[in-house]
Amino acid sequence: MRTIRVAFRDFWAGFEPDHFFQRHPEVLRHWRYELSDRPDLVIYSSFPGGEKLMTQHAIDDDAVRLYYTAENVAPDLSRCDFAIGFDRDLTDPRFLRLPNYVGTQSQIGFMPDALVGRADRDLEAAMALKQGACIFVQGNHVPWREAFVKKLSEAMRVDCAGPVLNNTGFTISRKDKYGLYRRYKFAITFENERSRGYVTEKINDALLTDVVPIYAGDPTVAEDFDPGCFLNLDSFPDEDALIEEILRLNEDDEAYAQMLRAPAYAQDRMSPWVDPERQLEFFDRVMGAAARGQRWSWMGSRPDGAPVGDSLQLALGPRVHLEPDEFHVSSDPLDQPDVVADEVALVPLAEGSIDRLRVPGLVLQWSPDEAVAALSRWREKIAPGGRLELAVGDWDVCRKLADWAPREAFSTLFAHGSRRAPRWGWTADELNAALAGAGFEHRDVRPFGRHLRARAAGRPGCLVDPPTAVDLVIAWPRFDQRELVPTLAAFAACSTEGLRLALRYDPALDGPLEACVDRLELALRSIRTAAAIDLVVLSDPIDDLCPFDLGARTAAVMAGPETHSDRMRFLTALGHAVVGPDELSERLDGRVNRRAG
Structure with a gap:
């Protein structure tokens, strides 16, 4: 196994490097690590100087940078090479959605499939441990959460064993929480914030200890956990209706037991977010990039976070492979290109927000129909007075070139170079037709070298800038x-x-x-x-x-x-x-x- 030199930056107080690898043991299945002041990989979080930031910051290390957050912070891939976080909508291959409950489940010794097959376990033993109605353990003050605890406390006993609203006379550590939870029927597992995709360990801790979670937070939490195994505030008209259901289940042992038998995940299959093979694949990409020293190009902003201006150059991929920058897009699920990129980088951008979308070396592996659909999505991001600039390998030229220089020809058409022939090639007429089909009313496609150089816009005067001199x-x-x-x-x-x-x-x-x-x-x-x-x-x-x-x-x-x-x-x-x-x-x-x- 290859040893990677690693450094950790800007983690929370009390963090130790071993904590990271306990949370994510998949990293060590194929790689070894050693801590170093001259790292190949820097893993950093949201606490520079010990203070929590709710936006991602950049670091100056000349190494592959993995941003890791257990907070509700949206990753900014223009400031790092890879990222781990909660975002449900970010599908960039450099990002891994890894909710906090996945790491904590491993850290406390539960296997990834611990919540699979809940219907087969011994419920009598679990029910025999129940002594109290509801437990609440929290250390962070969140007013709307505390208001609900107080409201529920008016209808039933809620034992508060954490620093917040403590009424037990003792406080327990997070490590001891699991033994205490098993004595209760319900646990209040409201998140610190309401945000899409932000699901922490709170609901998972309750499920692991045979407690019905009372949840509020992520409006899409049902994409992580089966709705039948927990009580979700968003599924009720108001808090009063939720409290009424809690009281009913507290009195109806059979209905309560039915919730404990409900699968934690859809169809009782391990959630993809928990799947260790998915994590292994991602960490292999990260560690492999660190081993090769492959930094990724910035997109949309400079490393210091300053915007690059009104011209967005879409150039993604290991910098060492981009001369000139290449943007590889493929509809082939088996395609694993040298240069990995994805058009989803444009998803967060508002419609009409780009004056110039420049794709200087596009290795285009879509079929013609797929290309029209994708180029249409690009057109929506371009401002009315803006334009698209791109270069695509010229099929006619490269086909002839392949007879005596196949590597040069295939590398123009396909990111794999000469290892595999391309699935699609583009002629000037085909590219012009695809741009027209995507809604670009004004187009100019020019054969140039091994490439087709094209500009496309919605207005006739936008294809070429006024010259400063004609000389x-x-x-x-x-x-x-x-x-x-x-x-x-x-x-x-x-x-x-x-x-x-x-x-x-x-x-x-x-x-x-x-x-x-x-x-x-x-x-x-x-x-x-x-x-x-x-x-x-x-x-x-x-x-x-x-x-x-x-x-x-x-x-x-x-x-x-x-x-x-x-x-x-x-x-x-x-x-x-x-x-x-x-x-x-x-x-x-x-x-x-x-x-x-």
Whole structure:
């Protein structure tokens, strides 16, 4: 087993690292740990400086960060790499919903399936222990909870054995609570707060000790526990109706016993939240990421929590795999990609809240019908004047590329690289049709390198930003005298102040840069021009250039009659008619200032 260096930060008073692994023994099934000042993994909680925060904070450790909360705090995955909490609606693969009762059940020695098969246990023995009617043990003051305890106390005896409302003359520790609970029929298990998904150990403790819980808190608690095994305030018209039912059950032993026989979980099957295999799968992802040093990209805010502005770049996945950033989405349940991400990252965002949704490297594994549905959901998040920007592997190009460079082709189409062929490929027409089907009325899809680069919006003027300057004449000649000389001569004859010639350069096609520069100098000497040529060599990888932004700055695009198809693909994607050297002057009419050679 691999040993992971671990550090704990910002936990509650009295916390010891062993407490975490007692709560979650699944971590140690495949991994060992050692505490370290130079950790691979930092596990942190909500108590920086000993004070409880009700919002998640960020930490500065240069390690994989797992945020862990037993409080009603919504995890913010832009501030950590993984998170554990109560949230019922967050389905990001980096988040594990692990209610507090799961960990405490393990910590006090109960097996995960302890509440399965309740109907088969010896109820006579359980009933024989009952001496009191109702128990209440709490250490936190919650006014609405205390008001109910006082109201119920007017109708029946409620023994309060905790610090709050104590009437027993003694207080018990949480560890001793389980033995005391068995002597009572009911336990008041109201949560500290009413919040969706926030279910703590209170109701679970009562069920484990053969007590009927009287519950209030999570309005969706029935998704965790079967409604037949507890009394839920939300199921009654008011508190008086709930108290009336408590009094009835207290007098009717058979009806009370029927509640004790009721399954704790739906269909008497172990709750998925308690399932140790689910926890094991999550912790293996966390520890595996720590072993590889795979940090996750920030999304929506910087590490310090400051917003990134009105442009949301959807870039999820281990940072070491994202060059450029990739967003992998798949409808294949067997798909386990290198780059894991999910469109659910957009779920919490309000409709119309994004001015620009940028997905710079989308490895799209949806079927066409699924893509339309997903892109429609994305469109709802985009503001009326906003747009979607994305890049998808071009099926036509990659299919040809696969004959001689399969790894490069498959890595463009599929996050697994060359390990498995893609299920779907996209052509320009198919992507345009999917965007149209999703409700984007205005679209521009351009083949560019190995990708299809697309922009889509609801308004015609939103596809391209107004250029700050239109100052480029772009060409991509072969770096030999036969193509360089006419290209440079045509620009020299038309050049004017503020206009620049930009030559695309690709070492894979053009050879060493030093040799190309030597040929450029030779060509410039041969045309004997007095024009000052401002030469810009576009040498970045082709997929890192944006044809929309580059095209918006372009005054003209120039190519010779024998320009290779790969070069023409780059030039035509800029959105301008491609002209020959002898047509450049006419194309630049109104901007040229002819010079004598």
